[in-house]
Amino acid sequence: MPDFQACHPIAGSEGFYEKGYRMNDLGLFPYPRGRLQKADLDLAAELQSLVDKEIVEKRLELKEDYERLLKPAFVRLMVEMGLQKMFWPEDLGGEGHNEPGVAFTVMAALEQIACADVGLAFLAAHSFALQAALAGNGNLKREACERFAPLFCADGAPVIVSFLLPVFTEEESGATWRGKGLQVTARAAPAGWKLHGKCVRPTCSGADADLFGAWCAVEGEGQQAFILVPGDARGLARGPEFRKTGLAASRNADIDLAGVELAAAHCVFREEQEYRRLLSWYYLGLAACGVGALLASYRILKEWGDNRVIKATGNIFKENPLTGALMGEIAKEIAVDRLLAYDLAEMLAEPDTYGDAGCEGVFTAALIVVHHVLSSADYAIHRIMELMASAGYAKEWQLERYWRDVKTVQCYLGAYELAKHDFARWFYGARTL
Amino acid sequence: MRSIDDFSRPLEYLTPLGEQVGEIIREWVEKEVIPYRRDFDEDYLEHRLILPPFRKLLGEYGIQRILFPEDLGGWGLGHSDYLSVAAFRMFEEIARADSGMAVAFGVVFWPLVLICCEPHVNRRLCEEFAPMFTGTREPVFSCMAMTEPQGGSDIENVEILKGSTIRTTAVQDGDEWVINGHKLWPTNTGGVADLMAVVCTTDPGSRDVNDIAIIFVPCHLPGVTQSSAYEKAGMAADKNGDIWFENVRVPLWYRACGPGDDARFYGEVVSLGNMGSIAFMTGVMLNVYEKVREFTSRNTYRGLPLKENDAVAGVLADFAATIEALRILGYQCARMCDRHDLYGPRWSPEVMAKARAHRYFAADRTLEAMGRVMNLMESFGADREWDVEKHWRDVKMVQLWLGGKQLSQMEVARWFYECETL
Ligand SMILES: Cc1cc2nc3c(=O)[nH]c(=O)nc-3n(C[C@H](O)[C@H](O)[C@H](O)COP(=O)(O)OP(=O)(O)OC[C@H]3O[C@@H](n4cnc5c(N)ncnc54)[C@H](O)[C@@H]3O)c2cc1C
Numbered sequence: 001m002p003d004f005q006a007c008h009p010i011a012g013s014e015g016f017y018e019k020g021y022r023m024n025d026l027g028l029f030p031y032p033r034g035r036l037q038k039a040d041l042d043l044a045a046e047l048q049s050l051v052d053k054e055i056v057e058k059r060l061e062l063k064e065d066y067e068r069l070l071k072p073a074f075v076r077l078m079v080e081m082g083l084q085k086m087f088w089p090e091d092l093g094g095e096g097h098n099e100p101g102v103a104f105t106v107m108a109a110l111e112q113i114a115c116a117d118v119g120l121a122f123l124a125a126h127s128f129a130l131q132a133a134l135a136g137n138g139n140l141k142r143e144a145c146e147r148f149a150p151l152f153c154a155d156g157a158p159v160i161v162s163f164l165l166p167v168f169t170e171e172e173s174g175a176t177w178r179g180k181g182l183q184v185t186a187r188a189a190p191a192g193w194k195l196h197g198k199c200v201r202p203t204c205s206g207a208d209a210d211l212f213g214a215w216c217a218v219e220g221e222g223q224q225a226f227i228l229v230p231g232d233a234r235g236l237a238r239g240p241e242f243r244k245t246g247l248a249a250s251r252n253a254d255i256d257l258a259g260v261e262l263a264a265a266h267c268v269f270r271e272e273q274e275y276r277r278l279l280s281w282y283y284l285g286l287a288a289c290g291v292g293a294l295l296a297s298y299r300i301l302k303e304w305g306d307n308r309v310i311k312a313t314g315n316i317f318k319e320n321p322l323t324g325a326l327m328g329e330i331a332k333e334i335a336v337d338r339l340l341a342y343d344l345a346e347m348l349a350e351p352d353t354y355g356d357a358g359c360e361g362v363f364t365a366a367l368i369v370v371h372h373v374l375s376s377a378d379y380a381i382h383r384i385m386e387l388m389a390s391a392g393y394a395k396e397w398q399l400e401r402y403w404r405d406v407k408t409v410q411c412y413l414g415a416y417e418l419a420k421h422d423f424a425r426w427f428y429g430a431r432t433l
Numbered sequence: 434m435r436s437i438d439d440f441s442r443p444l445e446y447l448t449p450l451g452e453q454v455g456e457i458i459r460e461w462v463e464k465e466v467i468p469y470r471r472d473f474d475e476d477y478l479e480h481r482l483i484l485p486p487f488r489k490l491l492g493e494y495g496i497q498r499i500l501f502p503e504d505l506g507g508w509g510l511g512h513s514d515y516l517s518v519a520a521f522r523m524f525e526e527i528a529r530a531d532s533g534m535a536v537a538f539g540v541v542f543w544p545l546v547l548i549c550c551e552p553h554v555n556r557r558l559c560e561e562f563a564p565m566f567t568g569t570r571e572p573v574f575s576c577m578a579m580t581e582p583q584g585g586s587d588i589e590n591v592e593i594l595k596g597s598t599i600r601t602t603a604v605q606d607g608d609e610w611v612i613n614g615h616k617l618w619p620t621n622t623g624g625v626a627d628l629m630a631v632v633c634t635t636d637p638g639s640r641d642v643n644d645i646a647i648i649f650v651p652c653h654l655p656g657v658t659q660s661s662a663y664e665k666a667g668m669a670a671d672k673n674g675d676i677w678f679e680n681v682r683v684p685l686w687y688r689a690c691g692p693g694d695d696a697r698f699y700g701e702v703v704s705l706g707n708m709g710s711i712a713f714m715t716g717v718m719l720n721v722y723e724k725v726r727e728f729t730s731r732n733t734y735r736g737l738p739l740k741e742n743d744a745v746a747g748v749l750a751d752f753a754a755t756i757e758a759l760r761i762l763g764y765q766c767a768r769m770c771d772r773h774d775l776y777g778p779r780w781s782p783e784v785m786a787k788a789r790a791h792r793y794f795a796a797d798r799t800l801e802a803m804g805r806v807m808n809l810m811e812s813f814g815a816d817r818e819w820d821v822e823k824h825w826r827d828v829k830m831v832q833l834w835l836g837g838k839q840l841s842q843m844e845v846a847r848w849f850y851e852c853e854t855l
Binding site: 167168169170171172173176179180181201203242243244245246252308309310311312322323326378382385386387389390392393394395396400403404407408410411412414415416417418420421 | 471474580583584585586587590593594597598618663664665666667673731732733734735736737739742744745747748800804805807808809810811812813814815816817818822825826829830832833834837838839842843
C-alpha cells in the first residue's frame, strides 16, 4: 500500500491521464481529481493492475468460482495489499490512514475493485465501514482497536466482516430501529454479554465471516448495543449457504446465536450517532460498488458499440441515432453517479464543513446518494443489456454479472420506499414516519 | 382469500378449450414444476429436472399435438379462431411456474403455425410432420431458427431490410434444398429440438422478399450440428445454442409457404411471438404477486404486517395495477391475432407493429414493477428461496428477444407515424 503519511493532494489539473496512471478510459468520467492524494491514485492504479491480473484475466475460465478465483483475490486485496489494515493505528500494526480524507481512498479503491468484481468490493466495504467506525480519527475507540486491530493487522488471513442489521421480521413485537426489527438480543451477563438470535440474516458472508457486527437489542433496557461476534464464538451456528441473485464473493447463510457469551469489550458502541456513522461509511462503500459496476459495464458497452453493426448499412452501433442516444444517456448516468459518490466521500472527508458522519444530515445524505447511485446503476445496466440483447444476457459477455450484482447490492441496502421516510424525516421534520 | 384468479381477464374472449387446458396446466405446474424449479438454474445443461415434466405435459397429456388437424391425430386448433387466446392462458399458467419452460413450450408450436393454421395450411407438411408429434408419448420439440451471429434484429427487420442480411443459404439442387449457414440462440436448441424451421435466403444479399425461405429441417439430418447450451443469466429451462448447417439436404416441398408467402407469413411468427411474450410476463407477475403478498403479510414493519404500511401498500398497488393492465393488454393482443375478420391478418404490418408495441410496453412495465417489489423484499428479494429473483432474471429475456426494444420502437414509429427512412 502506498505511504499515506507522506502524501499530499495533487494539483487539480493533474489527473490520472497526465500523471501516467493507468486510469485509461475510466478517466473519461469526471471525479474530483484534485481532492485525491497521490497515494490514493497510486493505490487505485495498483489495484487496477492487480484486479486485472487476478480477476479479469481469469474470469472467463474461472467464472464466479469462490475457492479458485474470489477467495484468493480477496486475500491479495485485503492481506497482501493491506487494505484491511488501512484505518487501524500504526502502533497496533495498522496503516494509521484514518483521517476523514480516507473517504476518498475508500471510494477510489472500492470502485476499482468493484469494476472487476462487485462482490469483493462489497466485502471490502464492510471492512472499511467497521474500521471507520472504530478507528476513524476523531472517534477512535482505543479499547476496541486494541482488541480487534490485531485480528486485521496480523499478516496472514483476511478478515471477512459482516453485519447483522435490523430487518423485517415475522415478530410483531420486539425491539426495532426505525421500524425494522433488531435480529439479535443481548443480555448483560457477569462477564460481559450473552447473545441470542434465531435465523439471523447477515448482510454478507454468513457462511464465511470471521467477525459479525451485531446490532443488538439490550434486554430489559430498551437500548441498543453494537457487539462484535467472532465467527468461531461458541454458540454461533451457521445455516447452509443459500443461493442468491449475485455477489458470488459473499457466500451468505443465516446464522443462529444460541447464548453466545462475549466479554464486555466486544460491545464497541451504543450511541445512535455511532450506528449512523457506521452506516454512512457503509453507504459510501456500497455507492462505490455501484460506480465500479457502471464503469465495468461501460467498457463492455463501448466494445459492443464500436463493433456491432445494425441495419446492415455498415454503420456501427454507436452511430445509430436511437442506440447512440441511449448510449449517451447511459454515459450521463455513469458520470453523474460517479460525481455523486465522490461528493459523498467529500462530505465524509470534511466533517468540519458538513458535520460528523454520524449526524443525521450526513447520514441522510449518504442514504440518498447510495440509493440514487444504485438505482441509477440498475437502470443503466438494464439499458445496456437491452442494447446488447442476447449477448447482454449471456454469461460469456460478463455484463449480466454486473446486472445481478448491482441488483443484489440494492436489495441488501434496503427498501427504497422506507428509506424515503428517512429523507422526509430530515427534510420535512416528519415525526411519525 | 383473494388470489391470482381475482385479476381481471376479458371473460368474453375466453374459450372452453383454453380454460380446460389452463386448469390442467395449473395442476401440472403445482405438482410437477413448482416444487423443483429452484434447481433449474443448475440443470441448464442436462435438463434432468426439466425434461420429465415436459414428458408428461407434451407427450403423455398429448398437448404437443394440438395444432395438427384432427384427422391427423391433432386437436385441430390450427383451424380455430381462438388459438391465441387459448395459448395465452396456457403460456400464462406455465410462466407462473417458469417462464423458460413457457418459452420452450410455446416454441413447440411456433413454426408449426406456418403449416397448421388457416388460411395457409400446408397439408402435405402437416401429413409429413404430424406423426412425429402425435405418434409418441415422448415430448417433441421444435425450434424457429432466425438469429444469426451478425444480428437477430436485422433478420426480423423484414420490412426494411427484406432479408438482405440473411446469410444462411438454401440452394436448389434438383428436388432438394441444400442448406448452409450458422444460426444461434434459437429456443429449444442445445440438442433439444427434433424439428426446426430455418429462415434462409435463396439468393444472398437479395432484397426481393421472394428469396426469403422458411424451410423445415428435421434435426437428425446429416450436416446439422448443434453446440451445447449457453450459460445465461436465467431461463435455464430454455436451451439455446449454435446450429451449423453444412450441406443439409431436404426436399423442396419442406419450404413452409412458398416464395413471397414465407416472408409474408413470417409476420405472423412475429405477432404471435410478441403476444406469447406478454403471456409469459403476466404469468411471471402473477406468481410474484403471490410471493410478495405472502412476504408482506408475514413480515412486519413498525409492529404491523408490511403490507399495512401506506408507503409499501402504494408499491403493492402499483404492482397489482400493472398486472391488471398488462393482462387486459395481452388478451387484447391475443384477440387481435385470432380475429382476422375484425383486426386484419396477424401477419399484417399493422398487427405486427401493434403486437410489438404491446410487448415492449408490457416488458418495460414488468421489469420496472418487478425491480421495485424485489427491492421491497430487501435481502429476501435476491434470495432464491423466494422465487422472485429467479422470475426477475428469467423475464428480462422476454424484453430482449424478437429484435429487442429498439427494433420494436422503429417498427411502431414506422406504422403509426408513417416514417419512411427508419
Ligand atoms: C432465451 C432466448 C431465446 C431465444 N429464442 C430465439 C428463437 O426462438 N429464435 C431465434 O431465432 N432467436 C432466438 N433468440 C435470439 C433473440 O431473438 C435475438 O438475440 C434478438 O432478436 C436480438 O438479436 P441479437 O442478439 O443478434 O442483437 P442485435 O440484433 O445485434 O440487436 C442489438 C440491439 O440493437 C437494436 N437494433 C437492432 N436493429 C435496430 C434498428 N434497425 N434500429 C435501432 N435499433 C436496432 C436492438 O433492438 C437491440 O437493442 C433467443 C435468445 C434468447 C436469449
